Amino acid sequence: MESRVLKPILALYVAAFILFLYGPFIVLGILSFQQGPDGGPQFPITEWSTYWYQQIFGLTPPSRIAPLPVGEALIRSLILAFMTMVTSTVLGVMSAQAFRRKFRGSSFVFYLIVLGMMVPGVLTGLGTSLLANNVFGITRHWYTTAFATHVAYTFPFAFLVMLAILNRFDGSVEEAAWSLGVSPWKTFRKVTFPLIFPGVLSAMLFAFTLSLDEFPRSLFAAGGTEDQTLPLAIYGTFAVEIHPNIFAFGVLTTLFSFALLSVYGILMGMSVRRARKLAMQEDIA
Amino acid sequence: MSDATVATKRQGPSWLILPGIVWMALFMVIPIAMICYVSFWTQTTFNISSTPTLASWKQFFASDTYTGALWTTVRIWLIVLATTFIIGYPTALFVGLFVKSKTLSTVLLVICVIPFWTSFLIRVLAWRPMLGKEGAINIILLKLHIISQPIEVLLFTELSVIIGMSQIYCVFMVGPIAFMLGRIDRNIIEAARDLGAGFGRIFWKIIFPLSLPGVVVGAIFVSVMVLGEFATSGALSGRKVNLLGNIIVTQVGSLKWAMASVTGVILTVVMGMVIAAFLRIVDLKQEL
Numbered sequence: 001m002e003s004r005v006l007k008p009i010l011a012l013y014v015a016a017f018i019l020f021l022y023g024p025f026i027v028l029g030i031l032s033f034q035q036g037p038d039g040g041p042q043f044p045i046t047e048w049s050t051y052w053y054q055q056i057f058g059l060t061p062p063s064r065i066a067p068l069p070v071g072e073a074l075i076r077s078l079i080l081a082f083m084t085m086v087t088s089t090v091l092g093v094m095s096a097q098a099f100r101r102k103f104r105g106s107s108f109v110f111y112l113i114v115l116g117m118m119v120p121g122v123l124t125g126l127g128t129s130l131l132a133n134n135v136f137g138i139t140r141h142w143y144t145t146a147f148a149t150h151v152a153y154t155f156p157f158a159f160l161v162m163l164a165i166l167n168r169f170d171g172s173v174e175e176a177a178w179s180l181g182v183s184p185w186k187t188f189r190k191v192t193f194p195l196i197f198p199g200v201l202s203a204m205l206f207a208f209t210l211s212l213d214e215f216p217r218s219l220f221a222a223g224g225t226e227d228q229t230l231p232l233a234i235y236g237t238f239a240v241e242i243h244p245n246i247f248a249f250g251v252l253t254t255l256f257s258f259a260l261l262s263v264y265g266i267l268m269g270m271s272v273r274r275a276r277k278l279a280m281q282e283d284i285a
Numbered sequence: 286m287s288d289a290t291v292a293t294k295r296q297g298p299s300w301l302i303l304p305g306i307v308w309m310a311l312f313m314v315i316p317i318a319m320i321c322y323v324s325f326w327t328q329t330t331f332n333i334s335s336t337p338t339l340a341s342w343k344q345f346f347a348s349d350t351y352t353g354a355l356w357t358t359v360r361i362w363l364i365v366l367a368t369t370f371i372i373g374y375p376t377a378l379f380v381g382l383f384v385k386s387k388t389l390s391t392v393l394l395v396i397c398v399i400p401f402w403t404s405f406l407i408r409v410l411a412w413r414p415m416l417g418k419e420g421a422i423n424i425i426l427l428k429l430h431i432i433s434q435p436i437e438v439l440l441f442t443e444l445s446v447i448i449g450m451s452q453i454y455c456v457f458m459v460g461p462i463a464f465m466l467g468r469i470d471r472n473i474i475e476a477a478r479d480l481g482a483g484f485g486r487i488f489w490k491i492i493f494p495l496s497l498p499g500v501v502v503g504a505i506f507v508s509v510m511v512l513g514e515f516a517t518s519g520a521l522s523g524r525k526v527n528l529l530g531n532i533i534v535t536q537v538g539s540l541k542w543a544m545a546s547v548t549g550v551i552l553t554v555v556m557g558m559v560i561a562a563f564l565r566i567v568d569l570k571q572e573l
Contacts, residue, residue, distance in 0.1 A: 006484065010379040014393065017376045020452060021400055024411035027421045031414055042414050043424055091305050098302035109302060112309050118505070118560060119313060119553075120513020122530045126549050127316025130323050130542060134333065152312040155305065213405050215516065216530075220537065234406045238520060242410060250407035257402030 025254075032247035037063040041242050052248035065243050069233050077212055077230035080142055084150040084211035089203045091151070092158025093196075096166050117156040121216030124149045129220045142229050146222040150211045157210065158203035165199030197271050205264050209257070317553060324546035333542050341543040345551070351532060355551060358528045361446065361518070362511045362559075368451040369507050370500070373458030377499070380459065381466030382492065394463065397456045405453070409520050412449045416440040416521075441523035449521045454510055458503035465499030466492070501567040508559050512552065529555075 031041060036051025037060070054060045055067050095113065099106065116124075132138050132145050140146070173195070177187040193200075215231035222229060228236065237246055327336040345351045376397075384390040400408060415421050416439040423435040438444055469492065477487045515530030524531075529552045536545035 007379075007383050010375055010383055013375045014379045017372060017455075018396060020372070021397065021456070023421070024408065024415050024452065025400065025403065027414050028407070028411040042417055042419050043421065091308060094301040095305035098299050098305075101299065103299045103302070109306060112314070113305060116309055116313050118509045118556075119317065120509060120530070120556065122513050122515060122533050123320065123549055123553060123556075124313055124316055126533055126537065126545060127318075127320045128312060129537070130319045130546065131316055134323065134542065135319070148308075148312040149316075152309060155308065159305070209402075215405060216513065219534070231404060231406055234404060235516070238406070238410060242413065246407065246410060250403055250411065253407070254403045261402065 028247045028250055031244055032251050034244040034247075036060070036244065037065050039244060041244050041247065052243070052245045053252070055245050056249055056252065065245070068237060068245055068249055069228070070230060070249065073228045073230045073233040076142055076228070080147060080150065080229060081208045081212040083143070083147055084154055085204050085208040087147075087151045088155035088158045088207040089200060091155045092162045092203050092207075093200065095155075095159050096162035099163055100166055100169075100171075113156050113159050115156075116152045121149070121153065121214065122220070124152060125217040125220030128217075132221075140221055140223040140227075142218065142222040142227050146218045146229070149217040149221045150214055153214065153217060154207035154210045157206040161203040161206060162196070162199055165196050169196065195275075198268060201264065201267055201271070205260075209260075320546045320549040320553070322546075323542055324550050326543045326546075328541060328543035331540070333540075341547045344544065345547045350527070351548070354527045354529050354532050354548075355555075357443075357526060358512060358530075358552075359555070361443070361450070361526070361528065362508060364447055365450045365454065365511045366504060366507055368447065369455040369458045370504070372451060372455045373503065374462060374500075376455075377459045377462035377466060377496075378492075381463035381496075382469065390463075390467070394460070397459055401456070406516060406520075408453055409449055409517050412445065412452070412521055413440065416445050416448065440521070441525060443522065443526050445521040446518045446526050449517050450511055450514065453517065454507045457506035457510070458500075461502040461506070462496055462499035465496045469495050498567045501563050505560060505563045508563070509556065512556050512559065 030045070031043070032052055033048050033050065034041070034045055034052065035047035035049045036055065039046050039049075039051075051060060055065075056070070058067065099110070128145050128149050129140055132140050138144075169192075173191055174187055177191050178184070182190070213231060214229075215235065218229045218232055219235070222232065234246065234249075237243075323333075324341060325337045325339065326341075327334050327338045328341060380390050380393045380397075384393065413420070417423070418435045418437055418440065420440065422439060423432075426432045427435065439448075473491055474487055477491055482490070513530055514528055515534050518526045518528045518531055519534075529548050532548045533545045533552070536542075536548065
């Protein structure tokens with residue numbers, strides 16, 4: 001059968017695909033152990049060392065290569081990502097909840113929201129900075145204008161995730177609560193929210209990671225150099241000359257992302273287990 | 286309690302949608318309207334005033350740099366769309382249809398997603414030591430005696446931009462296509478096979494049409510991101526390849542807000558046409 005011929009060929013193709021996807025990372029990982037401070041961001045490796053990792057943590061004596069200006073930028077980015085995550089998840093849950101009933105113009109509103117993830121960051125960034133600069137005359141900051149554009153970008157993702165969850169949601173449990181006289185808000189808190197919580201976690205994860213790595217919107221909508229988020233700080237370094245410290249930093253941020261993903265996985269596992277336990281108790285009762 | 290009130294409560298009050306609408310109006314619709322408006326403003330060397338003029342528009346279409354950027358953007362978009370499809374479809378076919386075990390296909394999808402946990406800019410930069418004259422690819426090819434001279438066109442050319450973008454965006458093709466392929470009812474394929482259809486026929490008559498919504502969603506993702514790009518083209522072409530995004534960045538950098546806005550409007554129009562064309566093929570809301 002064709003799958004006997006085709007399947008191995010496709011398997012090989014996928015292997016090549018993975019190599020293509022990971023090739024640059026392997027090279028990046030290797031070069032992050034380049035000798036410092038004189039080793040350049042290319043082959044050959046003059047000597048293996050952890051110099052660039054030490055430099056990021058400020059453990060090396062000062063040299064002609066300035067350390068990456070990442071400390072404060074990282075904190076700003078984390079705060080911004082957190083703010084964005086909370087806001088867009090709340091907006092996403094609210095909007096998806098409203099979408100459970102067909103209302104007039106719902107299709108228009110759907111596209112209005114989804115457009116937020118389609119419009120390139122350059123455009124929303126440019127438009128927002130035009131507004132701030134030339135109409136309102138306000139100073140742009142990461143926590144004001146950039147925050148607004150970040151939410152306009154991540155909220156659609158949270159909205160779509162919640163919409164997908166609520167589409168498959170069994171409303172009869174809510175009805176049961178209401179017919180017992182429980183108030184809508186309490187029903188949402190005690191019945192609906194625990195049931196959609198896995199979806200909320202995914203929406204949060206989406207919003208947080210998208211905002212953390214968001215670059216074009218911040219480039220326009222955040223202010224000057226004293227206001228840089230992490231991607232802006234990285235962008236600033238490769239305008240001049242790149243050094244292996246940026247590679248070492250890439251390896252570290254990847255590890256950090258893995259840690260974040262693991263936390264998400266654990267939380268997800270816990271909430272699934274709890275739901276299963278509840279279901280079992282119901283069966284017994 | 287009457288049925289009507291239960292129904293109202295179940296579906297949630299509709300004012301819940303208001304904050305979302307307001308946010309998108311304030312921070313997406315009005316900014317884009319603002320770009321259109323400012324594109325007709327009068328730009329002087331150091332300042333900009335709201336006196337309406339067509340000067341920036343005329344300047345855009347009179348200059349080879351700007352119109353060139355428009356064509357480069359369209360060209361690179363089409364090429365990257367094609368490469369991501371060619372790279373992505375067979376992979377998605379394997380992950381979504383050929384892999385029988387659920388675990389393996391999940392593992393493969395996770396492998397595809399892992400690179401996204403590295404900063405976008407660092408992923409772009411990682412191509413430099415790959416493609417350079419003394420880069421990994423040249424070293425390997427030289428060691429294998431496939432080439433005798435290092436290939437120089439790999440870095441700081443349009444080719445490097447295309448390679449970089451293809452790698453960064455191909456996963457956005459794989460995901461949606463694999464998802465649609467995974468939903469295909471295996472019985473249909475079995476039935477076709479029992480009736481004597483070969484794989485080619487099954488593929489063109491059943492598999493490909495059913496995966497088309499995934500292709501369109503993937504194409505929308507890739508298009509939107511490639512059209513708005515400027516970082517990859519800037520970093521991998523040594524500023525030789527200028528996309529519309531690059532023009533906007535440089536114009537804003539030199540405080541030429543009107544010109545940046547004209548470029549922004551053109552980018553919006555291109556984007557709108559592309560998305561509208563794709564949405565005509567597939568109704569996104571239906572597929573959810």
